[in-house]
Amino acid sequence: MKSRSMAVGLWIVMALSLVAAAGCVDADGGTGEERPVASAGGGTVGEEAGDAQAAPAAGAINIAGGTAHIPVMTEVQKRFAATHPAVKISVAGGGSGVGIKQVGEGLVEIGNSGRTPTDEEIETYGLVLHRWAVDGVAVVVHPDNPVGDLSAEQLVRIFAGEITDWQAVGGPAHAIDVYTRDEESGTRKVFVDKALGKGAITGGANVVVSNGAMKSAVAQDPYSIGYVSVGHIDETVGPVALDGVAPTLENVKSGVYPVARGLYSLTKGEPQGVVAEFIAYLYTAEGQEIITAAGFIPVSE
Amino acid sequence: MRPAGERLAEGGLAASALASSLVTVAILLFLLVMGLPLLRGGLILQLLGGGWQPDQGQYGIAPMLAGTLLIAPLGLLIALPLCLGVSALVTVLGQNAVSTFIRGFVRFMTGIPTVVYGFVGVFLLVPLVRELFGHGSGMCVLSAALLLAVLISPTMILFFTEAFAGVPESYRRAVDALGGTRVQALVYVILPQAWRGVLSGTIMGMGRAFGDTMIALMIAGNAARVPDSLLDPARTLTSHIALIKAADYESLEFKSIFACGLVLYLITAVLAVAVRGLARDKGAVR
Numbered sequence: 001m002k003s004r005s006m007a008v009g010l011w012i013v014m015a016l017s018l019v020a021a022a023g024c025v026d027a028d029g030g031t032g033e034e035r036p037v038a039s040a041g042g043g044t045v046g047e048e049a050g051d052a053q054a055a056p057a058a059g060a061i062n063i064a065g066g067t068a069h070i071p072v073m074t075e076v077q078k079r080f081a082a083t084h085p086a087v088k089i090s091v092a093g094g095g096s097g098v099g100i101k102q103v104g105e106g107l108v109e110i111g112n113s114g115r116t117p118t119d120e121e122i123e124t125y126g127l128v129l130h131r132w133a134v135d136g137v138a139v140v141v142h143p144d145n146p147v148g149d150l151s152a153e154q155l156v157r158i159f160a161g162e163i164t165d166w167q168a169v170g171g172p173a174h175a176i177d178v179y180t181r182d183e184e185s186g187t188r189k190v191f192v193d194k195a196l197g198k199g200a201i202t203g204g205a206n207v208v209v210s211n212g213a214m215k216s217a218v219a220q221d222p223y224s225i226g227y228v229s230v231g232h233i234d235e236t237v238g239p240v241a242l243d244g245v246a247p248t249l250e251n252v253k254s255g256v257y258p259v260a261r262g263l264y265s266l267t268k269g270e271p272q273g274v275v276a277e278f279i280a281y282l283y284t285a286e287g288q289e290i291i292t293a294a295g296f297i298p299v300s301e
Numbered sequence: 302m303r304p305a306g307e308r309l310a311e312g313g314l315a316a317s318a319l320a321s322s323l324v325t326v327a328i329l330l331f332l333l334v335m336g337l338p339l340l341r342g343g344l345i346l347q348l349l350g351g352g353w354q355p356d357q358g359q360y361g362i363a364p365m366l367a368g369t370l371l372i373a374p375l376g377l378l379i380a381l382p383l384c385l386g387v388s389a390l391v392t393v394l395g396q397n398a399v400s401t402f403i404r405g406f407v408r409f410m411t412g413i414p415t416v417v418y419g420f421v422g423v424f425l426l427v428p429l430v431r432e433l434f435g436h437g438s439g440m441c442v443l444s445a446a447l448l449l450a451v452l453i454s455p456t457m458i459l460f461f462t463e464a465f466a467g468v469p470e471s472y473r474r475a476v477d478a479l480g481g482t483r484v485q486a487l488v489y490v491i492l493p494q495a496w497r498g499v500l501s502g503t504i505m506g507m508g509r510a511f512g513d514t515m516i517a518l519m520i521a522g523n524a525a526r527v528p529d530s531l532l533d534p535a536r537t538l539t540s541h542i543a544l545i546k547a548a549d550y551e552s553l554e555f556k557s558i559f560a561c562g563l564v565l566y567l568i569t570a571v572l573a574v575a576v577r578g579l580a581r582d583k584g585a586v587r
Binding site: 174179184200206208216221224 | 352353355356424427428431435436438439518522523524526533534536544545554
């Protein structure tokens with residue numbers, strides 16, 4: 001009996017809220033100003049960011065965005081914390097799109113991006129770019145896969161879903177499992193633009209959400225093909241040469257390997273206080289060492 | 302006259318009940334307000350029916366709807382017989398020591414974070430499915446549904462055991478008196494008597510299956526395409542919301558997330574109301 005009236009009540013409340021919603025929108029003629037707190041990638045940073053904005057000297061650095069940057073960021077965070085114990089630093093992923101968006105909206109102090117922000121993004125948000133490394137994006141397969149070299153055309157056709165068996169490119173007779181990144185990824189953007197010539201990626205591709213996840217997915221699956229930041233390559237994955245050019249650090253540095261990009265840390269306006277110190281640290285000898293150790297080519301200011 | 306403290310406590314409890322139900326309503330309100338431009342322009346139909354190709358300006362969520370409608374019910378289909386069996390063993394057929402152990406274990410399982418299941422799935426289940434069927438990466442509808450079944454089982458088993466235990470003892474004694482076996486008691490007396498509880502538990506499990514994000518995100522492969530087979534990767538509405546992070550708030554891409562949210566909300570709301578509807582009748586075992 002009681003639960004029946006509850007069910008009825010529930011329906012009434014839902015109906016009322018429908019009416020209220022409609023009225024609400026009619027009244028202010030639009031909902032453009034509604035701003036949800038950005039989700040997933042940098043979910044943890046919301047509250048702290050607010051405090052930091054009110055008093056930047058209080059010493060909180062929230063970092064979000066590019067996942068290729070994360071190993072460098074966490075290492076710098078560790079060293080930085082030793083000399084600045086009062087500064088609270090958090091590092092989150094989310095992808096380059098998230099980094100650009102969140103720093104632009106003032107949700108984080110530093111937004112990382114593995115692609116150059118568009119002119120529109122720079123202008124709208126007043127972004128200042130700090131490019132501290134050059135990185136390549138490499139095609140990777142399972143280390144046991146004998147395929148170590150692909151032509152540009154083969155690569156485009158594999159990712160477009162036209163070549164579907166490894167046998168067609170000199171591998172084992174087995175279907176190819178294509179792995180790609182989500183649309184926020186700067187690595188994906190650079191890969192599509194420079195390695196695929198803006199070619200399409202098959203809708204049947206598995207989607208993973210970070211460079212780290214891509215590496216473990218490819219390492220797990222003997223028939224995989226994917227792409228990661230050159231800095232993330234280790235013995236668990238097999239790098240694939242493009243038209244005979246191996247994705248090594250040297251080839252990226254010399255410009256022979258074409259699928260390269262800058263790694264950026266972005267701030268909204270010129271960085272101030274501890275944020276400026278944090279970014280400056282990336283360009284010190286110690287910072288450049290960390291960047292080199294992470295497998296990137298450091299860029300001096 | 303009741304003491305003031307008691308009234309105070311009652312008032313406090315009523316206030317918190319009201320607050321939590323208001324939050325639920327506020328979420329619906331928020332989704333509707335944000336999603337209204339979609340509902341108004343008839344865009345919602347386009348989004349519900351279309352494919353997801355952001356490069357070509359297509360932001361439809363049909364593949365994700367298909368992913369959810371495949372993975373969640375399939376998970377349930379796998380879990381249901383399993384849970385019925387375990388519950389029957391625990392309450393009706395089993396030895397005391399065994400049933401106590403299983404009961405405790407099931408309770409423990411309800412506390413395991415989803416991400417742990419997901420992680421185990423990536424390293425154990427996915428390679429197994431890949432090698433067993435020799436098709437695709439192993440990140441697929443089947444893998445996700447199997448793991449979802451594991452995830453929702455504890456909740457369902459707890460519901461089922463309660464429903465079975467709620468059948469009056471005298472009914473079982475009557476079966477004994479007629480010379481019936483325990484299996485006969487289960488099939489002819491307990492199951493028919495406890496069906497409402499079984500249904501409630503099933504709907505609860507279904508709600509969890511629809512709402513789960515982590516397992517689909519980690520196991521299903523996230524391909525934004527309607528899967529052709531159970532071994533193809535798929536993306537659910539929930540993992541789609543998790544994947545589309547910080548696009549321009551005015552863009553269609555971002556708005557499509559609200560379409561996902563609305564669809565999910567409606568599915569869960571209908572399920573919740575259905576549970577209440579079933580449970581309201583007197584004598585229903587919850």
